């Protein structure tokens with residue numbers, strides 16, 4: 552579904568991603584975890600070319616994004632939704648308008664826009680919030696609007712950058728439930744960046760552990776209860792795998 556091949560990215564003198572290769576399989580919920588500054592968000596943003604790699608190739612659904620014209624890239628990006636830690640809603644637009652704008656930008660057929668917006672807002676449980684503004688919503692409701700917006704163009708992949716980091720534990724569980732529904736009911740492949748082990752363990756099938764701009768390991772997630780972590784890559788692997796044995800994905 553997504554294939555990164557020897558992808559590198561630097562900012563000024565700093566090498567944020569060092570020749571990383573990774574495949575995200577169709578239909579999975581793939582977690583990316585690691586200490587602060589490990590390169591998780593940069594790696595995610597390389598998947599839809601929000602960050603342009605210095606070297607390497609990015610392929611989504613069989614199409615190579617790197618070297619694509621910006622017109623073709625805009626087209627492919629419709630199949631890749633994204634949500635963020637701080638929701639990124641437009642403050643002076645209503646809930647309805649926040650979702651509708653992504654359809655306008657993608658030239659979604661005008662006649663079908665209203666029903667598509669309503670469908671997405673119903674899916675996330677906000678069918679009665681159309682005329683509210685972001686300031687009138689809780690954090691969890693804001694993230695639901697952002698999810699509805701990301702779903703509007705019927706993406707095949709949803710990239711989630713710390714989607715629950717600004718939320719309390721109960722709201723986090725609600726939002727993770729919405730993401731699981733999107734995966735199981737709509738068949739959307741999900742990539743989720745989080746520094747929270749609880750989040751990763753609760754919904755991910757496979758997990759990539761990042762350290763210093765590189766992949767330390769990719770493992771199948773086998774929950775065995777939450778423990779404290781010292782934030783080292785080895786500790787992440789230990790917590791994600793049964794009896795400390797690596798189960799390489």
Ligand SMILES: Nc1ncnc2c1ncn2[C@@H]1O[C@H](COP(=O)(O)OP(=O)(O)OP(=O)(O)O)[C@@H](O)[C@H]1O
Nearest residue numbers: 562563567585586587588589590591592593594746
């Ligand atoms: N636009 C940028 N300009 C300069 N440096 C950047 C930029 N984006 C990221 N970096 C640097 O690249 C490194 C990796 O950043 P990234 O945000 O990918 O890490 P992360 O693992 O997601 O960290 P966190 O969990 O703290 O968000 C960090 O050292 C960061 O300061």
